Structure formats: C-alpha cells, structure tokens
Amino acid sequence: MIEDKNQARTDLSDLGEFGLIDHLTKNFKINHSSTIKGIGDDAAVLKFNNKIVITTDLLIEGVHFDLSYVPLKHLGYKAVIVNLSDVYAMNAKATQITVSIAVSNRFPLEALEALYEGIETAAKIYDIDVIGGDTTSSTTGLLISVTAIGETENEVYRSEAKPNDLLVVTGDLGGAYMGLQVLEREKEVYKVNPNNQPDLEAYTYIIERQLKPEARKDIIKLLKDLNVKPSAMIDISDGLSSEIMHICKQSNVGCDLYEEKIPLDPQVISTCEEFNIDSTTVALNGGEDYELLFTIAQEDYPKIKANPNFSIIGHIKELTEGLHLITRANTKIPLKAQGWKNFNA
Ligand code: ADP
Numbered sequence: 001m002i003e004d005k006n007q008a009r010t011d012l013s014d015l016g017e018f019g020l021i022d023h024l025t026k027n028f029k030i031n032h033s034s035t036i037k038g039i040g041d042d043a044a045v046l047k048f049n050n051k052i053v054i055t056t057d058l059l060i061e062g063v064h065f066d067l068s069y070v071p072l073k074h075l076g077y078k079a080v081i082v083n084l085s086d087v088y089a090m091n092a093k094a095t096q097i098t099v100s101i102a103v104s105n106r107f108p109l110e111a112l113e114a115l116y117e118g119i120e121t122a123a124k125i126y127d128i129d130v131i132g133g134d135t136t137s138s139t140t141g142l143l144i145s146v147t148a149i150g151e152t153e154n155e156v157y158r159s160e161a162k163p164n165d166l167l168v169v170t171g172d173l174g175g176a177y178m179g180l181q182v183l184e185r186e187k188e189v190y191k192v193n194p195n196n197q198p199d200l201e202a203y204t205y206i207i208e209r210q211l212k213p214e215a216r217k218d219i220i221k222l223l224k225d226l227n228v229k230p231s232a233m234i235d236i237s238d239g240l241s242s243e244i245m246h247i248c249k250q251s252n253v254g255c256d257l258y259e260e261k262i263p264l265d266p267q268v269i270s271t272c273e274e275f276n277i278d279s280t281t282v283a284l285n286g287g288e289d290y291e292l293l294f295t296i297a298q299e300d301y302p303k304i305k306a307n308p309n310f311s312i313i314g315h316i317k318e319l320t321e322g323l324h325l326i327t328r329a330n331t332k333i334p335l336k337a338q339g340w341k342n343f344n345a
Pocket residue numbers: 021025038039040041042043044099100101130131132133134135
C-alpha cells in the first residue's frame with residue numbers, strides 16, 4: 001500500500017524487449033523429461049506418453065486484482081495457482097506453464113522482478129517448468145495470462161456424477177472472500193489515514209487465503225494413494241453453490257447439500273460475525289478458495305471417511321428431485337448460484 005520512495009526504479013525501456021525477457025526468465029530451470037525445449041526458440045517442444053490437459057486464465061488489473069493491496073509477488077504466485085488448480089481438477093499432474101504479460105511503462109523493472117519472483121516460487125513449489133510466454137506493452141494496466149499443461153492417465157470430468165454418489169469437498173470454504181473483505185476495508189481506512197498501520201493479526205489465515213492461495217496438488221496424489229477415482233470433479237473458483245450446479249447440470253443429476261456439513265475455519269466464522277455476513281452465504285457464493293469438489297461412489301466412503309482433508313457435504317440425487325440446500329433448521333431450499341462477482345450487487 002505504501003510506495004517506498006527509496007526503492008530502485010529501472011525503466012523497462014532501458015532493457016529492451018529481449019533484454020527484459022532474458023532478465024526475467026534467467027532463473028527458470030527445466031525439470032520434467034516431457035520438456036524437450038523450453039524458453040528460447042520460436043516455440044517450446046514437449047513429448048508426453050499420456051493424455052494432455054491444457055487450461056488458460058487471463059487476469060486483468062482492475063477486474064481481477066487491485067494493486068493497491070495485492071503485492072506483485074503474490075499476484076505472480078496466484079496467477080500460476082489458479083491455473084494449476086484447473087489442471088488438478090481434471091485429476092492430472094501439472095507439468096508446464098507459459099506466462100504472457102502486457103505491461104505499461106508505469107511499471108519499473110523492479111515490479112516485474114517481483115511478479116516473476118512469485119511465478120518462480122510457485123513453479124518451484126509445484127514442480128512446474130516455465131516453457132515460454134509473450135511480453136508486450138499495454139497502454140493502461142497490467143495483464144497476465146498463464147496457460148498450464150498437465151498429463152493424466154485417468155481424467156475426471158464434471159459430467160459423470162451418479163445418483164447416490166457422495167458430494168465431497170477439500171479444506172474449508174469462504175476464507176478468500178472474507179480475506180478480501182478485510183483488505184477492502186483496510187484500503188478504505190488507509191485512504192482516510194495513510195499513517196494508520198492496520199493490525200491484521202486476527203485475519204492472517206483468511207488474508208493468506210486471498211493473497212496466497214494454494215492449489216490442491218496433494219489431493220490428486222492422496223486420491224490415487226487411497227485408490228479412489230472421483231466420478232466428477234471441479235475446483236472451487238466461483239463458490240460452492242455454482243460449482244455444485246456445474247456438476248449437477250453437466251451430469252444431469254440433482255443433489256442435497258447439508259448446511260451443517262460445510263467446512264468453515266473459525267477465522268471465517270468470527271470475521272463473518274464481525275462483518276455481519278452469514279457464513280453459509282459466504283461459503284456458497286464467495287470465491288477463490290481453490291479447493292476441490294468431487295463426487296465418489298458410496299462404496300468408496302470407507303476409504304476417505306477418516307481423512308481430515310475431506311468433508312462429506314451431501315449426496316447426488318436424481319435430476320427430478322432438484323438441487324437443494326438442507327439448512328440447520330432442517331428446511332429444504334433450492335440451491336441458487338449467485339457467483340461471487342455479483343455477490344455485492
Ligand atoms: P516471438 O517473437 O517468436 O514471439 P519472443 O521474443 O516473444 O518470441 O520470445 C522469445 C522466447 O521467450 C520464447 O521462447 C518465448 O516463449 C519466451 N518468452 C517471451 N516472453 C516471455 C515471458 N513473459 N515469460 C516467459 N517466457 C517468455
């Protein structure tokens with residue numbers, strides 16, 4: 001939030017396009033045998049034995065992120081994570097990414113270094129080769145697009161959930177949305193009094209969920225180790241409600257979701273109380289949690305029941321029975337997708 005006047009500022013034009021690309025990508029290492037050629041030629045060359053999954057996401061300043069409270073290093077990290085999450089949601093192993101950026105000259109080299117530090121950190125932690133990209137100028141804000149590539153022997157679609165399957169979610173929900181609420185509030189406070197240093201101690205988990213989300217690579221391995229193949233799977237980027245609706249719509253099924261089973265971190269509950277927001281609404285319609293939602297056959301229940309990574313939140317029904325939330329008061333209400341973008345509308 002605070003601009004450091006002493007920070008070094010190197011103009012992008014000092015390096016030129018090729019100098020810039022070399023400078024930003026010099027630390028990237030190739031680890032996967034499927035990468036034959038990475039950065040440096042007209043195109044990368046890959047060689048796989050398995051089926052390939054590929055996914056892409058575009059992040060635009062002012063639409064998907066606000067640089068007044070998102071540090072560039074975190075942005076770089078998150079831009080990679082959101083793509084890896086999509087790869088894992090296909091039950092695939094992520095192996096390579098490309099990174100494209102459009103940047104205006106209001107950004108100094110040091111800003112792009114921070115962005116690439118985040119990208120590099122994510123690539124290291126998730127064991128991903130960065131194999132290329134594109135660099136161009138923008139007249140306004142920053143734009144970043146990541147494409148992720150992965151491989152799988154056993155992809156899982158959204159469309160194969162069956163009546164009586166169990167509905168399972170990993171981790172806990174609503175944290176990223178509540179983290180954003182705290183950051184937005186602090187931004188307003190800062191505008192009024194720039195000297196006021198916020199005390200964010202009580203919100204560390206939820207702010208981290210917003211600024212430094214993780215993708216559930218571990219779950220793909222865990223499911224394999226447990227010998228469980230989900231019938232359908234999706235990652236939670238837009239909120240539980242709309243993701244359940246995607247699975248049900250594409251699988252031609254209905255579902256019962258139990259409010260009391262939705263996993264919430266204590267910090268989400270206490271922050272919801274503070275902001276006077278209903279925590280179930282936040283879990284259903286908040287977004288950016290990047291957990292996995294999947295369905296499994298009843299017979300697989302013993303394999304997952306003791307694992308703290310998983311919450312069984314409901315089950316799949318026939319399409320004719322509809323999609324419902326069973327509230328704590330035991331009333332049955334139709335599930336609605338609000339999507340988190342128009343959550344405040
Ligand atoms: P071309 O003119 O063929 O598009 P570029 O000069 O844009 O080639 O890119 C040269 C090499 O650097 C290519 O391997 C490309 O994939 C890579 N590259 C370009 N920009 C980026 C970036 N922002 N991040 C990672 N790799 C990049």
